[in-house]
Amino acid sequence: MFEQIVDAAPRFFGYYNVLFLLQALAATFLLSLVGCVLGFGFGFLLAVTRRTTGRRLLPLRVLTIVFSEAFRRVPFLVTLMLVFFAFQALRLETSMFTVALVSVCLIATAFIAEIVRSGLASVHQNQWDAAAAMNFTYLETLRYIVVPQAWKVMLPPAFSFFVLFIKDTALASQIGVVELTFAGKVLANKGFPAALTFGTILVLYFALSWPLARFGQWMEVKLAPARTR
Amino acid sequence: MNFAVDFSDIWPRVPYLLGGAWLSLQIAFLAFCGGMIIGLFGAMAKTYGGPWLRRIVDIYVSFFTNTPQLVQIYFIFFALPDWGVRFSPYVAVLLGMTLNAGAYLTQVQRTGFTSVRRAEIEAAETLGFTRMQSVRYVILPHIMKTLFPPLSNLYILMTLGTSMAAVFGVEELTGRAFNINSETFRSVEVFLVAAGIYIVITFMATLLLAGVGRRFFRAKMSYF
Amino acid sequence: MPQLELVDLRASYGDHVVLERISFSVNKGEIISLIGPSGSGKSTLLRVLVGLLPPASGTVLVDGKAVDYRSSSAVRDARARMAIVFQQFNLFQNMDVLANVTIAPVKVKGQSPAEAEAYATQLLERVGLGHKLHAYPDELSGGQQQRVAIARALALKPEIVLLDEVTSALDPELVNEVLDVIRLLAADGMTIFFVSHEMAFVREVSSKVIFMADGNVVESGTPAQIFDAPQQPRTRDFVGKILRH
Numbered sequence: 001m002f003e004q005i006v007d008a009a010p011r012f013f014g015y016y017n018v019l020f021l022l023q024a025l026a027a028t029f030l031l032s033l034v035g036c037v038l039g040f041g042f043g044f045l046l047a048v049t050r051r052t053t054g055r056r057l058l059p060l061r062v063l064t065i066v067f068s069e070a071f072r073r074v075p076f077l078v079t080l081m082l083v084f085f086a087f088q089a090l091r092l093e094t095s096m097f098t099v100a101l102v103s104v105c106l107i108a109t110a111f112i113a114e115i116v117r118s119g120l121a122s123v124h125q126n127q128w129d130a131a132a133a134m135n136f137t138y139l140e141t142l143r144y145i146v147v148p149q150a151w152k153v154m155l156p157p158a159f160s161f162f163v164l165f166i167k168d169t170a171l172a173s174q175i176g177v178v179e180l181t182f183a184g185k186v187l188a189n190k191g192f193p194a195a196l197t198f199g200t201i202l203v204l205y206f207a208l209s210w211p212l213a214r215f216g217q218w219m220e221v222k223l224a225p226a227r228t229r
Numbered sequence: 230m231n232f233a234v235d236f237s238d239i240w241p242r243v244p245y246l247l248g249g250a251w252l253s254l255q256i257a258f259l260a261f262c263g264g265m266i267i268g269l270f271g272a273m274a275k276t277y278g279g280p281w282l283r284r285i286v287d288i289y290v291s292f293f294t295n296t297p298q299l300v301q302i303y304f305i306f307f308a309l310p311d312w313g314v315r316f317s318p319y320v321a322v323l324l325g326m327t328l329n330a331g332a333y334l335t336q337v338q339r340t341g342f343t344s345v346r347r348a349e350i351e352a353a354e355t356l357g358f359t360r361m362q363s364v365r366y367v368i369l370p371h372i373m374k375t376l377f378p379p380l381s382n383l384y385i386l387m388t389l390g391t392s393m394a395a396v397f398g399v400e401e402l403t404g405r406a407f408n409i410n411s412e413t414f415r416s417v418e419v420f421l422v423a424a425g426i427y428i429v430i431t432f433m434a435t436l437l438l439a440g441v442g443r444r445f446f447r448a449k450m451s452y453f
Numbered sequence: 454m455p456q457l458e459l460v461d462l463r464a465s466y467g468d469h470v471v472l473e474r475i476s477f478s479v480n481k482g483e484i485i486s487l488i489g490p491s492g493s494g495k496s497t498l499l500r501v502l503v504g505l506l507p508p509a510s511g512t513v514l515v516d517g518k519a520v521d522y523r524s525s526s527a528v529r530d531a532r533a534r535m536a537i538v539f540q541q542f543n544l545f546q547n548m549d550v551l552a553n554v555t556i557a558p559v560k561v562k563g564q565s566p567a568e569a570e571a572y573a574t575q576l577l578e579r580v581g582l583g584h585k586l587h588a589y590p591d592e593l594s595g596g597q598q599q600r601v602a603i604a605r606a607l608a609l610k611p612e613i614v615l616l617d618e619v620t621s622a623l624d625p626e627l628v629n630e631v632l633d634v635i636r637l638l639a640a641d642g643m644t645i646f647f648v649s650h651e652m653a654f655v656r657e658v659s660s661k662v663i664f665m666a667d668g669n670v671v672e673s674g675t676p677a678q679i680f681d682a683p684q685q686p687r688t689r690d691f692v693g694k695i696l697r698h
Contacts (some may be wrong), residue, residue, distance in 0.1 A: 001311050001566040073431040074424045075392030077403055084417035110520065122384060130543035133503045135532045144556060148547040149289060170297035174396060181300055188307060195308035202296045211297040 012192050012200070024183035025204055027097065029191045031179060035101055037137045038163040039108020040116075046109060047116035048142060064113070071110035076168045079103045084175050100172035100179075104165065112158055119154030120146060156220035163212045167205065180204055238413040240420050241419070249405035250426050253391040256401060260379045260391075261322055261384055264330025271335030288333065291333030299393050301325045306397060318397035330387060337379050341344075341372040377448040383439040385431050402426060454517050456481045456644055457613060462511035464494075464501050467567060471497045473668040475511070476541075479613070484639050485649045486655045488679075489665035495648040496540070499615045503537045504528035515612075533562075536611035542598040544590040544605070548549075550577065551586040554605045562609070569608070576604040580634045596627030603634055614638065616647035633679060636691040652695050656680055664688050 011017075046064045049057070071079065083103045087094060123146045131141040173182035185199035190193050274286045293301065302325035305316060316324060345368050353363035395404035405421040410416050442448040455478035462475040471494045479485050487495045500506045502513065504522055513520045515534055521527045532599040544553050554573040577583050580600040590598055600621055606614060616635065620628045632654050638645060639658050649655055653664060656676045663673040664687075672679065672688045683689045 004311075049370040070424075070428055073389070073428045075403065075427060077392045077395065078406070078424050078427065079422055081406075082417065082420045085420065089417055126539065126541050126543045130539065130545070132505060133532060133537045133539075134605075135529050135561045136557070139559060141563060144560060145545050145547065157488060165360075167295075167297035170299040171393060171396075173299075179302070181297065184300065184303065193308075193311060195304070195311055197302060198304040198308050201300055205296045205300065206292065210291065213295065 001193075003187070008193050008196055011189070017187065020185055020187075021180070021200070021204065024178055024180045025208060027177065028166060028169050028179040028205075028210060031097070031100055031104055031172060031177070032162055032166045034157070035104025036108045036112070036165060038105045038156055039112045042105070042109040043112030043114075044116050046113035047120060050113070050117065051120060052138065068110045070111050071107050072114070075206055076103065076107060077174065079107060080171060080175060095177050096172075096177045099175060100169070100177045103172075104169065107168075108161065108165065110163055115156055115157045115161065116150075119150040120155075122153045123149050127167050139171050152223040156216060156223060159216045160213070161221060163209060163216055166209050166212075170205075234289065234418060235415060236418050236422070238415050239418050242419075245409070246402060246405055246423060246426060249400060249402035250430055253388060253394075253398075253401040254404075254430070255383065256323060256391045256399075259386040260294065260326035260330050261387055263323075263327035263357070264334045265338075267327070267331030268334025268338045271331065272342050275335070275339050285431075290332045290335050293329050294336070298325060298329045298390060299396065301329060302393070302397065306311060312432050318394070318399050322391075322394040322397055322399055326336035326387065326390065330383070333383055334380075337376060337383065340379075341376045344375045345371055365389060373446045374448045377438075377442045377446045378450050381435075381450070384438070385434055387429065388431060388434065455479055455514075455537055456483075456516060457646070458512075458514040459515070460512045462498075462501065462513060463509045464497060464506055465509050466497075466506070470509075471668055472501065472508075472522035475662050475668075475670055477670060477673060479644065481644055482642050482697070483660045484658055485647070485661045485663060486659040486666060486692075487646070488650075488652070488655060489671075492667075493665040494668040495665055496617050497615045499537060499646070499648065502615060503532055527543070530590075533609065534541055534611055535613045535615055536609050537577075537615040537617060538599070538602045538606045538619050540622050540624075542590070542602045544598055544601055546590055549587045549589050550582065550593070550601050553590070553601060554608045557605070558608050569635075573604070576607050577601070579637065580604050581630065589626070594627060595623045596630045599623065599627075599631050600634055603638075607638075613644045613646060616645065618648050618650065620649065620651055652680075664691065666691070670684060676693045 046068060050061055050064045050068075080100065080103045083106070084099050086098055087102075111142065120142075127145055127149070128141060129227040131145050136145070169179055172179050173185060176182065180201055184197050186196045239342040271290065272285050274282045278286070302322055305325050306321040309316070316322065347365055349371065350363060353367040358366065391401055392403040394401050395407055398404065401409065402423055406419050407417045413419070439450040457479040457600065459475050459477055464472040475494075475498060487498065489495055497506060497640070501508050501522075507522050513522075513531075515531060522531075530557065544550075545556070551570065551573055553568040554577060555566065558569040558572070558619045559566050573588065574583065577586060580596060580603060582600055582604070584594065585597065585601075588650055590601075593601070603614075603616075603619070618633075620631050628651065632651065635645070635647070635654075636658060659676050661673060662676050662679040664671050664683075664685075666677060668688050672683065672685045679688065680692055683692050
C-alpha cells in the first residue's frame with residue numbers, strides 16, 4: 001500500500017493538482033472569513049437590538065432572540081440544505097458558493113450575536129448610568145463609550161469562532177462547493193489513493209487552522225485587560 | 230413564485246424522523262463515553278507522563294482539533310480499507326467522532342486536573358481522609374463542578390455533530406431527512422421539521438443538563 | 454418659587470419600596486445635604502431625580518414645572534438641568550480626562566469642540582487638575598477621578614448639582630481635596646444637593662440638612678437644629694451615634 005502511495009505521489013502533486021488544491025484551500029478560507037465578517041456585522045446589529053428597551057421594539061427583540069437560539073441549535077448540514085432548497089424553491093439562481101456563504105453567514109450571525117452580547121455586558125453598568133445621566137442616547141452611548149471598551153472582549157472569541165468554522169465549511173462539499181474537502185473527493189474519484197488524498201487534505205486543513213488558532217491565542221493575551229477595576 | 234409549502238407528506242413520517250433522532254442521541258452518547266475515556270488517559274498522560282508521552286498527546290490533540298471531523302471520517306472510511314481495515318459506515322462515524330471527541334475532552338479534563346489545587350489535597354489529608362476518601366469527597370466534586378458546564382456544552386455540540394453521519398448513509402435524523410426528501414421531494418419542509426427536532430432535542434438537553442449540573446454538582450449553569 | 458420641589462415622591466425596586474413619601478423644596482443657591490443610615494433611600498432619591506429610576510407616584514417640580522418621567526424628552530430636559538456625580542466616579546475608561554469632560558457638551562449639546570475644550574480646561578484648573586488633561590482614568594487617584602467627575606458634571610452648566618456620596622469611596626487622605634472643590638462650588642452660589650457621611654463637612658457647608666430613614670424624610674432644618682437640637686427620636690438616635698465618634 002505504501003508503495004502505491006509513493007508511486008502516485010509525483011502525479012498527485014503535479015502542477016494542476018496543486019493549483020486545484022490551493023484554489024480549494026482559498027475557497028475554504030474565504031467561505032469562513034467572509035461568512036464570519038458578515039456574521040460579525042449582523043451579529044452586532046442583533047445584539048444591539050436585543051439590548052434596546054422601547055415597547056415598540058419588542059417584536060424585533062423577540063425575533064433576534066428566536067433567530068439566535070434557532071440557528072445555534074441546528075447542525076450546519078441541515079442549515080445548508082435548508083438554504084439550498086429555499087433558494088431552489090424561490091428560483092434564485094446563484095452559485096453553490098453563495099448558498100454556502102449565506103448558510104455560514106446565518107450561523108455566524110447567531111453565534112457572534114451571543115459573543116457581542118457578552119462583550120457589551122462586560123462593560124460595567126456604571127458607564128451606561130453615567131452616560132444616561134448626561135443625556136447620551138442609546139446609540140451614542142454604544143458608539144462613544146461602550147463599544148470602545150467592549151471590542152477587546154468581543155474580538156478574541158469572534159476570531160476563534162472564525163477559526164473553528166473553517167472546519168465546518170467541509171460540509172459545503174456536500175452541495176458541490178469547490179472547497180478543500182470537495183477537492184479531496186474529486187481527486188480520490190480520479191483514482192489517487194485515498195490515504196494520500198485525504199491525508200493531504202487533512203494536512204492542508206491543519207496548515208490553515210493551526211497558525212490562525214495560535215494567532216488567536218496571542219491576540220487574546222494581548223487584549224486581556226491589564227488591570228481590573 | 231410557484232411555491233406552496235405543504236407539510237402533509239411530512240407529518241406521517243415524523244415518527245420515522247424521531248427514530249433517527251434517537252439514533253443521533255445514541256451515537257453522540259457512545260462517542261462521548263469513548264471520548265471521555267480517551268480524554269481521561271490523555272489528561273493523565275499530560276499531567277503525569279514523561280516528555281515523550283506528553284508530546285504524543287499534544288500531537289494527537291492538535292491534529293484532531295485543527296482538522297474537520299468530516300474529513301477525519303472520510304479518511305477512516307475510505308483510506309483505511311487500503312490497509313485492509315474496513316469499517317461499516319456506522320462504525321467509521323462512531324470511531325471518527327470518538328477520536329475527535331477524545332481530543333477535545335483531553336483538553337477539558339486537563340483543565341479539571343490542573344484546577345485542583347495542592348492545598349485542597351493537603352487539607353483533605355490533614356483532616357484524616359484516606360486517598361480514596363480525598364478523591365471522593367473533595368477532588369471529584371470540585372472537578373465535576375468546574376467541568377460540568379464545558380462537558381455539557383461539548384455534548385450538545387456533539388449531538389449536532391452526528392448530523393454528518395448522513396453523508397455516509399447512516400440513518401440518523403439528518404440521514405432520514407435526506408431519505409424522505411428523495412421520496413417526497415418536499416425538501417424545505419422536511420429539513421425544517423428536522424431542524425425543528427434538533428432545536429427541541431438540544432433545548433431539552435440543555436435544560437436537563439443545567440438542572441443536573443445545578444442540583445448535583447452545584448455548577449453555575451444557565452437554563453438557556 | 455423653589456428651584457426644585459418634591460411632593461409625595463414614591464419609588465420602588467420591583468416589590469421593594471425604597472422611597473415612601475418624600476416631600477421638600479430647594480431654593481436657588483441653597484446647599485442641601487441628605488443624611489441618614491444606609492438603605493434609607495438617599496442615593497435612590499438622586500437616581501430618581503435624574504431619571505435612572507422611574508418614580509412610582511408623586512411629583513417632582515423644577516422651577517414650578519412638573520417633570521413627567523415617563524416622557525423621554527422631559528427626562529432629557531431634567532438631566533440637562535440637574536447634573537449628578539456618582540460615588541463610583543463613573544469616568545469613561547476609554548478616554549482621557551479632557552475628553553471625559555468635553556464629550557457630553559460636544560456630542561450631546563452640540564457645542565463646538567474648541568469652545569468645549571476651553572471651558573473644560575477652565576473647570577479642570579478650578580478643581581486643581583489643569584496639569585492632568587491628557588491622563589487616563591486608571592492613571593489617576595480616587596480623589597483626582599472624583600474631581601474630574603465633578604468638572605464633567607459642571608461642564609454641562611447645570612442649574613443644580615447632585616452629589617451622591619462623592620467621598621465615600623475614597624481613601625481618607627483624599628477626601629479633603631474633593632470637599633475643597635465642593636466648598637468652591639458652594640461659594641460660587643451653585644445650588645447643591647448632596648448625600649454624605651462626612652458630618653463635620655455637612656455641618657460646615659449646608660444651609661439645610663434633611664435626615665432620611667427607611668425611605669421617609671424624618672426631619673429637616675438648619676445644621677444647628679439637626680445636630681444640636683434634633684426633635685424626632687430617630688434623628689436623636691442617629692445624631693447621637695455619629696457624634697460619639
